[in-house]
Amino acid sequence: MRIRRESVLRWLIDPSYLEEILGDLTESRGTRTGVSHLRDVLSVCVRQSRLRTIPRSLALPLVAAIAALFLLANPAPIRTVLAADDAGPFSIRFAGREVVGATLAGNRVPPDRIVRHGETLILRDARGGEALRLRILGASNFTWQGRAAPRDSLRQPL
Amino acid sequence: MDRLGSFEELVLIVVGRQAGEGYAVTIQDALECECHEEISLGAVYATLDRLEQKKLLRSSVGGATSERGGRRKRYFELTAPGAAALRQMQEIRARLHAGSAIRA
Numbered sequence: 001m002r003i004r005r006e007s008v009l010r011w012l013i014d015p016s017y018l019e020e021i022l023g024d025l026t027e028s029r030g031t032r033t034g035v036s037h038l039r040d041v042l043s044v045c046v047r048q049s050r051l052r053t054i055p056r057s058l059a060l061p062l063v064a065a066i067a068a069l070f071l072l073a074n075p076a077p078i079r080t081v082l083a084a085d086d087a088g089p090f091s092i093r094f095a096g097r098e099v100v101g102a103t104l105a106g107n108r109v110p111p112d113r114i115v116r117h118g119e120t121l122i123l124r125d126a127r128g129g130e131a132l133r134l135r136i137l138g139a140s141n142f143t144w145q146g147r148a149a150p151r152d153s154l155r156q157p158l
Numbered sequence: 159m160d161r162l163g164s165f166e167e168l169v170l171i172v173v174g175r176q177a178g179e180g181y182a183v184t185i186q187d188a189l190e191c192e193c194h195e196e197i198s199l200g201a202v203y204a205t206l207d208r209l210e211q212k213k214l215l216r217s218s219v220g221g222a223t224s225e226r227g228g229r230r231k232r233y234f235e236l237t238a239p240g241a242a243a244l245r246q247m248q249e250i251r252a253r254l255h256a257g258s259a260i261r262a
Binding site for chain 1: 172175176179180181182183184186187188191192196198199200201203204219229230231232
């Protein structure tokens with residue numbers, strides 16, 4: 001399926017951007033709902049200059065076919081691991097060994113506050129402080145030092 | 159200097175926050191997270207292209223990784239004119255809010 005999908009996109013997308021766009025769409029397929037992903041694919045396709053060189057009667061079925069190929073492709077398996085310590089609950093979202101998302105106390109952590117250095121994963125709070133540090137052991141697997149319960153006056157906003 | 163559009167300004171802020179580590183997917187994710195609305199990848203690409211043409215940011219392609227089937231990512235970072243444009247917008251907003259009943 002990936003080969004067929006890439007063949008169509010290779011024709012449509014400027015070759016100098018093809019690799020990053022395919023990578024971005026593949027990555028986002030693993031974390032977004034089908035409708036959101038479809039919107040991403042269509043929004044990328046309609047801005048390709050090559051689409052404007054063919055008749056609209058061909059362009060619309062072509063875009064629809066590309067969208068269908070993306071929706072039918074198998075996304076990377078996503079697993080969410082829920083955990084808690086004295087400081088509260090948190091979750092880590094994995095695509096294989098890769099961390100693709102996290103929550104702290106039920107709040108989604110923005111991606112720029114999820115920092116990975118090799119096996120170490122750090123979730124930062126809004127002030128740049130370290131809210132949680134984990135050691136990634138493998139796909140969907142980690143260990144961490146349990147945090148102490150926070151005093152209300154010391155709580156950091158997310 | 160052309161005035162930044164509001165979405166362009168948001169994209170520039172996120173690119174600056176991600177400090178050279180941001181690429182289209184992480185920029186889209188951060189915008190959705192902070193704006194609480196869905197933003198299409200195509201809109202992010204279009205804005206990044208436009209900002210790069212205006213020389214407010216620059217991009218570079220990273221090395222191949224095992225993620226994403228080995229496909230490389232295009233990373234974006236603020237240029238000096240990009241940072242200046244953001245500062246200018248911030249100052250304009252601060253001046254306008256200073257005379258407004260709604261405080262920033």
